[in-house]
Amino acid sequence: MTIQNSRHLDETDVAHGVTLSAETILGLDNVALELPIAGIGSRVLAGFIDYLILLLLSILLTAAAIFILAYLHPGPFVSFAIIFAGLFLLDYGYFAGSEIISGGRTLGKAALGLHVATRSGGKPGASALLVRNLVRAIDIIIALPLMAFDPLSRRLGDQLAGTLVLHRATKQAIPTLRRMPTGWGARHIAVLESFLFRFGELEPSRADALAYQLISLIERDDPAFLEGIKTGTDPIGALLKATRPRNG
């Protein structure tokens, strides 16, 4: 079996009348998939965290050099050499190194649930990660306006490496629903699902009130749905009983 790479939209698609947003890629069989692009705010915050970590590492490096100087007595110049070489390596190596090792995440990105991907949503190679980080010195100056005006929030390094920064979606539990009221569309289903997920986080009186509202909606659209289920004293239990499997 050959796996055809997913791709982003290009001029050919535009010519064929495909009108999808810039965040959309076309996967196998041209199934459209919208990428969760990380916006300028979360990227700046991730960068801020990373530069704080970089500052901390630089301080640790300097402290280590002073420690070596004080206890091992190699002469002051060896310590200076360690500091010069170490700071250079930290400066150029922290971002690229951590992204290559972790598959597209620095500590700042990991803290905010971001990761680097190719323009097609795939895993970027080492060279792409190196390229996007080696132009960081220039991006520090011009990244903000570039990201603000780019629909994909790409800085210069991203454009050069063909990469994007995406939000990593969190795992969503799917409720075990046995059935749904007849005629209900996706919007109503989403509301009911959302309620069944979150009623535990609500005040009991508020949760009961919402449950009664949902029950009245169900009774209006599909009176047979709650047949045989008592809704009077325990509306949430009634909703669960009506939608969850009998043995589940």
Added chain:
Amino acid sequence: MDYARFIKNRRGIWEDFESRLESARRQPKRIGYDGLERLALLYRQILHDHALAVFRFPATSAATEIRRLALEGTHWLNWDMRDRVASPSQFFIKTFPRTFRRNLPCLAMAVFLFLVAALFGSLLTISQPGLGTAFLGDSAIQGLREGHLWTESLVSTIPPSVSSSMIATNNMSVAITGWAGGALGGLGSLYILLLNGFMLGAVFGITNYYSMADSLFDFVIAHGLLEITLILVTAAAGLGMGRAFVEASDRPRSDAIRDAGRDALVILLGCLPWFILLGIVEGFISPSPLLTRPLKSALGLSLETIFLMIAWNPFLREEAP
């Protein structure tokens, strides 16, 4: 198909895909051909379920979860492997020379601009020696009047081990800046080329005025030739990137930029290790009064020849188009 039945019928596939993807992530080498084929088949089903869920059940938890699975699958299965290099030796034997050859037009342009700037700098300081103070500072000019190069104080006050690391990191920073500056439509690379060319010409012009050009030549000959070459080559790679940003071609600009970025990276990675060697030469050998000019010249020429032989690799056959 209603929502409940959709979940009931497809949930097994989603869970199977997720568990296979997770184990493939943890141990990619143990997945095997059959495992990969099964994963690809499930990925295809996930994408189709995603298309259905987006259309029929938007905003539901199932649609959100399938989208997450589709994104995770896309990320893992579309691994960008185009730039994989078998080994460092393969990189220096094949990848680097091929890229270096492809970038020769930009290198020729870089050399031309550098030479023009150097000529301009030397002519300016020869005709207006008073400008020397602006370039080198009062103390350096005073030193030249007394027959001392400013480089002497640099190497007499700092041990070679420290000056080596300082020089190597500084030169690498200059090279990376010149390279990265190419991403600004080539402007950054142009700036580095013209500035370095102008400064080199100006410095030789001033030292020539104070009859110290010979001493400067003695100092730079062991490392200077290759150092300038490396700065030219990396800046030329930056120009190549800049060209991709502004040049009109029949390829999508994003593809052209990405390929130019890859080529430029290969050239930069091929050049960076040489800066460490040059740092050692500049810190230990160049200032040494024990080594004669012919020896330093031989070393400088040898380093230059070895670099060019590796970069060009005359034994490498061109790839069939």
